[in-house]
Amino acid sequence: MTAAVDERVWVRVCGYAALEPENGVAVLLPDGTQVALFRTSDDTVHALSNLDPFSGAMVLARGIVGDRHGVPMVASPMHKQAFDLRTGRCLDDDRTGVPTYPVRVVDGVVEVAVG
Template identity: 55%
Template sequence: MNTATLTWTVVCPLSRLDPGRGVAALIDDVQVAVFRTADDLFAIDNWDPVAHAYVLSRGIVGSRGGVPTVASPLHKQVYDLRTGDCLDLPGTAVRRHEVRCQDGLVEVRLR
């Protein structure tokens, strides 16, 4: 079994994440985009499968029909932060990762 799936990695203190913005983190050679919304934390791959670039952490955080989303900064496809599914292109998705806050620190576990 891959040990990365068992390990939580500290990304940053929660206070360093601004609500409505994303940050990029490198975890075990995987670029991850971490987002803080008004209500929750989310982590997805930073790779935009449409633009073929590591840019999702720079996307526009919002919502569509109550679903927390991020829009790619390049081609504006919108991804569901809960599932990683692209809401504009069925069948397109990014990998979602587990994220939590422990003792004021944001931690991510790769899937």
């Protein structure tokens, strides 16, 4: 049996200590993509697109981080739609969502997978 090989490219985006619990920060990937990083109260890091699909503005990193019925979420600062931090699914409109990105912390540095 062979072990699975991770073919993704991991990009170092910021130090873990720069992420305050229950807050977001926007980072720019090498291809120009804006990603919103969030650290929840249980110290889990999530990454999703910074683009609010309802307003078209790059603002999700400035949203209100919280929990809706056990689901970690961020509410857009524009129109307050909530997005599941794990899946990107809009909790207020099942037809809408935002892309999510694999994220990990290695030696105190947050990395996002691209490609």
